[in-house]
Amino acid sequence: MRHGIETMHVDVPVIETDRLILRAPRFTDLEAITAFxxxxxxxxxxxxxxxxxxxxILTGMIGHWIIRGYxxxxxxxxxxxxxxxxxxxxxxxxxxEPELGWHLYDGFEGKGIAYEAALAARxxxxxxxxxxxxxxxxxxxxxxxxRLAERMGAAPESETVIRGTPCVVFRHPMGTx
Numbered sequence: 001m002r003h004g005i006e007t008m009h010v011d012v013p014v015i016e017t018d019r020l021i022l023r024a025p026r027f028t029d030l031e032a033i034t035a036f037x038x039x040x041x042x043x044x045x046x047x048x049x050x051x052x053x054x055x056x057i058l059t060g061m062i063g064h065w066i067i068r069g070y071x072x073x074x075x076x077x078x079x080x081x082x083x084x085x086x087x088x089x090x091x092x093x094x095x096x097e098p099e100l101g102w103h104l105y106d107g108f109e110g111k112g113i114a115y116e117a118a119l120a121a122r123x124x125x126x127x128x129x130x131x132x133x134x135x136x137x138x139x140x141x142x143x144x145x146x147r148l149a150e151r152m153g154a155a156p157e158s159e160t161v162i163r164g165t166p167c168v169v170f171r172h173p174m175g176t177x
Contacts, residue, residue, distance in 0.1 A: 010065045013128065015073065017120050020113065022073035022087065025061045029074050032083040032105055033058050064090065070098070070129050075117045077108075084108040087117040089125050089134065096160060100125065100134040100172060102148070114148055122152070122172060133174050137167040146170075 012024035025033075034054035064071035072088030085104035091097065102118045125131040136154055138145045146168070154170035161167065 010069065012065050012071070012073070013124065015120050015124055016078075017116050019078055020084070020117055020120070021076040021078055022117060022120060023076060024065070025058055025072060025074050025086070027058070029083055030054060030058055035106065061086070061088075070125065070131065072101075073117075073121060075104075075108075075113065077113075084113050085117070087114070087121045089121065089129070089131060094163065095137070096135070096169070098125075098131055098134055100136050102145070109144070115151060118148065119152060126174060132172070134172045136170040136172065137162055138170055139165050139167055 014024075015022040034051050061072045068091055070089045070091075072086050072090060074086050075084040076082070077084050083105060085102065085108060087102040088100075089098050090101055091099065100118060100122050102114045102121075104114050122132075122134060125134060135157070136145070136149045137160070138149060149170040149172075152172060154172040156168050157171040158169045159166065160169055
């Protein structure tokens with residue numbers, strides 16, 4: 001213990017696909033998270049946000065693994081080592097249940113990366129983590145995420161409002177797509 005705070009640790013599983021490595025978030029990802037947060041690409045997930053808030057996002061991702069035992073992976077391109085985005089299972093206190101989500105960073109859309117990463121995350125969640133069936137909360141105007149959810153076999157189930165944003169709740173099927 002240090003200053004009365006017990007050090008907590010969780011082993012975040014590493015998942016590899018043909019082209020990607022899904023790994024734990026780390027301090028060196030802050031620059032990529034900040035760039036995403038400042039961009040218009042983040043508007044469906046509460047952005048753009050000031051740079052200081054990217055620190056909270058990063059520490060929240062790490063803390064989610066400690067508190068829930070599951071969370072967000074950073075998506076790393078095997079060929080280049082670049083951070084392409086993030087995917088994983090989030091369950092914030094104001095979410096109705098665990099959600100499979102994905103965010104791609106600038107320059108990585110249109111390459112099938114989100115599909116490959118989200119599918120690997122979902123398969124791991126259903127298998128090793130014993131979760132499911134998962135949902136994805138997708139803002140009405142987010143057509144790319146809607147198409148991805150549908151490609152993965154998810155279907156619209158209901159509507160909800162998350163932090164003031166109307167969303168469609170997509171339910172993912174159990175098993176693989």
